[in-house]
Amino acid sequence: MSRECTAAVVVAALLWVVCSAPAYAAQPVVVRVGDIVQRAVELDGSEVTFEGEAIGEALRADGDSVWVNVLDEGTAIGVWMPDDMAEQIERFGAYRQTGDTVRVTGVVNLACDRHGGDLDVHATALEVTGSGEPRSERLRPLEALVGAIGFACAGAAALVARTRERKRFEET
Numbered sequence: 001m002s003r004e005c006t007a008a009v010v011v012a013a014l015l016w017v018v019c020s021a022p023a024y025a026a027q028p029v030v031v032r033v034g035d036i037v038q039r040a041v042e043l044d045g046s047e048v049t050f051e052g053e054a055i056g057e058a059l060r061a062d063g064d065s066v067w068v069n070v071l072d073e074g075t076a077i078g079v080w081m082p083d084d085m086a087e088q089i090e091r092f093g094a095y096r097q098t099g100d101t102v103r104v105t106g107v108v109n110l111a112c113d114r115h116g117g118d119l120d121v122h123a124t125a126l127e128v129t130g131s132g133e134p135r136s137e138r139l140r141p142l143e144a145l146v147g148a149i150g151f152a153c154a155g156a157a158a159l160v161a162r163t164r165e166r167k168r169f170e171e172t
Helices: 003-020 033-038 141-171
Strands: 047-062 065-072 075-082 101-109 120-130
Touching: 033 047, 033 065, 033 075, 047 075, 047 120, 065 101, 075 101
Parallel strands: 075 120
Antiparallel strands: 047 065, 047 101, 065 075, 101 120
């Protein structure tokens, strides 16, 4: 084989290896809600992806969009999204239940002109990654008894103080 043919075969083999390798879409880096809040100046206008629990309820924003609060490690952020996107969320976190876990991709707005100048995220994508569940809070009898005794003692002390004050007022 001539040098040209050998070179052509080598180039063709390299191209085949490079071009036939599977292409993987880059997975977005997931940030914490607390990081978004702390780095809001730096992230203003950037697209971010974060996860957390949908809490409260979907609050009507305008004609065809809602606000959803997403909680992550004690920090929540308001996310503005279209109605049809929010309809994916079945359960919102409250006292008696945990909310669905959602992964939100959206644009950070440090001082959103459209929404009163507050920090928010305008969602471009939403994925429900986990379902919320009912919470079971059982009554703890000992704690209830201690609370009731403390309440009764405070009431008795207030009654004694009021009686003493009334007597002092009557004596003058």
